[in-house]
Amino acid sequence: MSEEKKGFFSRLVEGLTKTRNNIMSGFDAIFSGFSNIDEDFYEELEEVLVMADLGIHTTENIIEELKRKVKEQHIKEPQACKQLLADTIKEQMRVDEEAYRFEHQTSVVLVIGVNGVGKTTTIGKLAGQYKKAGKKVVLAAADTFRAAAIEQLTEWAHRAGVDIIAGQEGSDPASVIYDAIAAAKARKVDILLCDTAGRLHNKKNLMEELKKINRIIEREYPEAYRENLIVLDGTTGQNALVQAKQFKETADITGIVLTKLDGTAKGGIAIAIQAELGVPVKYIGIGEKIEDLQKFDTDAFVDALFTPAEEN
Known part of the structure; x- marks a missing residue:
C-alpha cells in the first residue's frame, strides 16, 4: 500500500469511527454472544445492519448470501462468520x-x-x-x-x-x-x-x-x-x-x-x-x-x- 493510500486508509478508519462504533459494538455482541449459528443469530445480525443504514433490501440480500456460504462451508462458529460477512458486503459493492x-x-x-x-x-x-x-x-x-x-x-x-x-x-x-x-x-x-x-x-x-x-x-x-x-x-x-x-x-x-x-x-x-x-x-x-x-x-x-x- 502506497504512503498516500495508507494515509487515506488511516483517515478513513478515523472518519468512519461513528459508523464503526455503531456497527462493531453490535457485531461484537453477536459474534461473542452466540455459541451457535441459528435463526436468532441471523435476526440479530440483520437488526445491526439495518440500524447502520444498510436498508432492509440490501440487508436481506447480505444475510441470504451469508446463510448460503455458511451452509456451503459447513461453518458452525459465529466468530468464523465475521470475515464471511465482510466479504459478502464487499461483493455487494464492487466498483469496476x-x-x-x-x-x-x-x-x-x-x-x-x-x-x-x-x-x-x-x-x-x-x-x-x-x-x-x-x-x-x-x-x-x-x-x-x-x-x-x-x-x-x-x-x-x-x-x-x-x-x-x-x-x-x-x-x-x-x-x-x-x-x-x-x-x-x-x-x-x-x-x-x-x-x-x-x-x-x-x-x-x-x-x-x-x-x-x-x-x-x-x-x-x-x-x-x-x-x-x-x-x-x-x-x-x-x-x-x-x-x-x-x-x-x-x-x-x-x-x-x-x-x-x-x-x-x-x-x-x-x-x-x-x-x-x-x-x-x-x-x-x-x-x-x-x-x-x-x-x-x-x-x-x-x-x-x-x-x-x-x-x-
Whole structure:
C-alpha cells in the first residue's frame, strides 16, 4: 500500500469511527454472544445492519448470501462468520475499473445533487485532483440560481488553478454550458466539470433544465465521454437514497459521490445506495481537505468498518 493510500486508509478508519462504533459494538455482541449459528443469530445480525443504514433490501440480500456460504462451508462458529460477512458486503459493492474511464478521455462531467450536500466543494476538489494528475480542466458554473454558488465555484477554480466559465446570476444554465463547451473545445480541455442547480422542491423545472443541458451537450459535444455524478450527503442516511432515486428519474446517473461520511454513524448508506440503485459509489469524502475526497475503494471501506478500535 502506497504512503498516500495508507494515509487515506488511516483517515478513513478515523472518519468512519461513528459508523464503526455503531456497527462493531453490535457485531461484537453477536459474534461473542452466540455459541451457535441459528435463526436468532441471523435476526440479530440483520437488526445491526439495518440500524447502520444498510436498508432492509440490501440487508436481506447480505444475510441470504451469508446463510448460503455458511451452509456451503459447513461453518458452525459465529466468530468464523465475521470475515464471511465482510466479504459478502464487499461483493455487494464492487466498483469496476471501467468506472473511471472518463478520467482518461475527453469528457463532460455533470455534477448534480440538492443544495447543501457539498456539490460545489466536490467539484472544486475533483478539479484540483485532475489538474494535479496533469489534466486540463475547465469548470462550468451552471448553478445560476444562487449567486453564492458562482462565487464559491470561482473561489475553488482559483484554488485549483483551473479556468471557469460563468454567467450572471439568474442567467440560463444551458447557455453557460453552451459557452463552456465552446471554451473546452477551443482550449483542448480534457475534462469539463459542470455544476448544476440543486432544487428538488421544484422538480418539474429541474428536470426540464437537466434535459435541456443534456440536449446541448449531445448536440454540441457528441464526441465527449459523458459522466453524470450525483453528490449525496452521507449524514442523511436513507434520505440520500430517496434523493438519488428521484434524480435517477431525470438523469442517467453513472456514479455517486458520498460526502460528510466522517460526521455520521450512517456510513452503511454507502453499501445500501450502491446495492439498491445499481450505480457505483465512485468517490467518498471524509473531511475538508482536497485529499479527503478519494476514489471509493470497496475493500478499504469495508476493512475500515471492520477494524477494531484498538488497531487504529
